[in-house]
Amino acid sequence: MKFLEEIAKRFYERDKSRVRELCFVFPNRRSGLFFQRYLSGFIENTTISPAIFTIKDLVAQVSGIREADKIELLFILYKIYCKYYSTPESFDDFIYWGEIILNDFNDIDNYLVDPKKLYSNVKDLKDIDSDFSFLSQKQI
Helix, strand or coil: CCHHHHHHHHHHHHHHHHHHHCEEEECCHHHHHHHHHHHHHHCCCCCCCCEEEEHHHHHHHHHCCCCCCHHHHHHHHHHHHHHHCCCCCCHHHHHHHHHHHHHHHHHHHHCCCCHHHHHHHHHHHHHHHHCCCCCCCCCC
């Protein structure tokens, strides 16, 4: 028996009459859907399904704060970018770099990376790439 199937079975056996009153929280939608499918296999009568949320959905519902979509985040990032550059590139040209930056920020957040260390390392790599003083004129 699969893990989620076993969990569904145990909850149904224990809370058969009040299963609709329960709330289950999963790390992603996929596991919630599989759990719901397994649970429906044990239910004999017509009943209302229990509440099934992802952690992200539950936090959004409880806090009342919605997650910004990617386009909205790109516009916010572009405004900040324009604030620091006197001749910024157009938004259309910025989108490519903006998406990379947003993905980097997401990875930093997901993997709990220290951004100062990461960007310091990136800066050092860029400095190495742009400094050719160790090469002779012929090598350049």
